[in-house]
Amino acid sequence: MRAGEWVRLTDNKGRRHNLCLEPGKRFFSNKGHLEHDELIGREEGFSVTSSAGGQYLVFRPLLSEFVVSMPRGAAVVYPKDAAQIVAMADIFPGADVVEAGVGSGALTCSLLRAVGPHGRVSSYERREEFADVARRNVTQFFDGEHPAWQLSLGDLAEELPRSGERADRVILDMLAPWDCVDAVADALRPGGIVCGYVATTTQLSRFVETLRAHGSFTEPSVWESLVRDWHVEGLAVRPGHKMIGHTAFLVTARRMAPGERPPRKTRRPAPGAYGPDYTGPRPADLPPQVLEDTQDD
Numbered sequence: 001m002r003a004g005e006w007v008r009l010t011d012n013k014g015r016r017h018n019l020c021l022e023p024g025k026r027f028f029s030n031k032g033h034l035e036h037d038e039l040i041g042r043e044e045g046f047s048v049t050s051s052a053g054g055q056y057l058v059f060r061p062l063l064s065e066f067v068v069s070m071p072r073g074a075a076v077v078y079p080k081d082a083a084q085i086v087a088m089a090d091i092f093p094g095a096d097v098v099e100a101g102v103g104s105g106a107l108t109c110s111l112l113r114a115v116g117p118h119g120r121v122s123s124y125e126r127r128e129e130f131a132d133v134a135r136r137n138v139t140q141f142f143d144g145e146h147p148a149w150q151l152s153l154g155d156l157a158e159e160l161p162r163s164g165e166r167a168d169r170v171i172l173d174m175l176a177p178w179d180c181v182d183a184v185a186d187a188l189r190p191g192g193i194v195c196g197y198v199a200t201t202t203q204l205s206r207f208v209e210t211l212r213a214h215g216s217f218t219e220p221s222v223w224e225s226l227v228r229d230w231h232v233e234g235l236a237v238r239p240g241h242k243m244i245g246h247t248a249f250l251v252t253a254r255r256m257a258p259g260e261r262p263p264r265k266t267r268r269p270a271p272g273a274y275g276p277d278y279t280g281p282r283p284a285d286l287p288p289q290v291l292e293d294t295q296d297d
């Protein structure tokens with residue numbers, strides 16, 4: 001490990017500290033201090049003892065560790081969901097991926113890793129202060145600029161058509177992904193995948209109905225992932241007491257070729273899908289403020 005690199009210290013109670021190694025500096029905790037110089041030049045994966053007897057494991061942070069501890073502008077996509085997005089939206093080496101909004105840049109790091117140096121991740125963010133946070137985080141994680149990354153400031157629905165970009169995959173993590181469906185459909189290559197990450201059921205409903213109504217996507221698939229750790233010690237083998245429960249719902253659909261439509265029966269809700277006596281608004285008709293009152297970016 002060299003000066004300027006980030007390392008993670010974990011004490012024997014599982015408490016974690018991230019630090020950037022600097023010659024001559026000290027790390028302080030309630031267990032005294034450690035000299036950075038003791039860590040610089042060593043290979044990761046060892047334990048050190050501080051001046052007051054605290055023991056720490058020393059490793060470089062994994063991506064999944066980095067994104068949950070890095071500075072945040074907006075809420076981040078958690079590693080459990082980033083893994084689902086990479087797998088189920090089929091992000092492959094060399095792919096052209098468009099992403100919005102970039103938020104804190106957590107998902108961006110996973111996308112860049114998956115496309116590699118010969119792919120492209122084109123990220124859009126409409127708030128400059130979040131774009132700045134993301135730029136710092138992504139640059140820190142990759143220890144410099146990633147050759148496949150391009151970050152643009154602006155609203156995806158307006159900027160993507162202007163850019164003329166074509167994409168194999170488009171990932172939307174934003175309040176109102178339905179506003180971007182036209183732009184996404186125009187940018188996606190036939191067979192390409194749109195993947196939405198939405199926090200609430202009202203957003204989910206509106207996004208899925210908008211994709212269906214657009215007519216150029218296959219029937220959306222919808223799921224969520226719940227991760228539960230297990231405690232395994234002797235005969236005490238049981239689920240952990242805490243878990244990461246709901247974060248967001250995931251939606252994917254594939255772009256049909258130009259002029260092609262998915263089979264009709266998969267495009268519309270079955271008659272009576274809202275119940276025979278239902279006369280209220282359909283999800284796609286809900287006014288935007290109903291959603292904006294309950295959800296922030």
Ligand SMILES: C[S@@+](CC[C@H](N)C(=O)[O-])C[C@H]1O[C@@H](n2cnc3c(N)ncnc32)[C@H](O)[C@@H]1O
Nearest residue numbers: 074077101103104105106107125126155156174
């Ligand atoms: C929840 S955050 C994204 C977090 C990000 N995926 C991550 O893992 O760090 C949502 C972001 O989308 C941005 N946003 C919302 N609508 C947008 C749009 N139409 N175009 C571009 N950015 C948008 C917001 O400003 C916000 O920063």
